Amino acid sequence: MDARSLLVLMCIVQTASGALWGEVVHGKVVKFCKHKGIRLLPTSTFIDYHDCSRCECSDDGLSCQSVGLTVKAVGETKCSNVTIACKDTWVLKADTTKKCPTHLMPKAMTAVGK
Incomplete structure (x- = not known):
């Protein structure tokens, strides 16, 4: 596979990921993902229509894939x-x-x- 084909493939199957955050609330650690300043609990899924991506927050962190x-x-x-x-x-x-x-x-x- 040449470099140009690889670049095209990377654009079509574009993904992004982010870390899982933690914060102590009332003495208990609450884990969450962050997306554009919004906090999401693990098992949350959503579509960002501005970026045309489908994102999921899991125990591994935030994962987004292109849908457009x-x-x-x-x-x-x-x-x-x-x-x-x-x-x-x-x-x-x-x-x-x-x-x-x-x-x-x-x-x-x-x-x-x-």
Whole structure:
């Protein structure tokens, strides 16, 4: 596998992890994970729609995996891709309130993990 293929693979299967924290509350150690300043108890799971990642707090700490892709058209097209809640929608460039008709969809696209 060459370096470029490995880089593409790493982007598509992007993961992140964080430590498990502990704090004494009323004489008892409470373990938790931190994500963007929010404390989560072990066994918590959530989707971060801003980063398009699914995260889980376990006894091993926080683990997040990418659930979205950045999709772009290759070449000229009358449509552009917009991402809403980690889902891609193709819209007309001239009027972004209208979906892109099938016959105007790009013939070639690229996709990279977010």
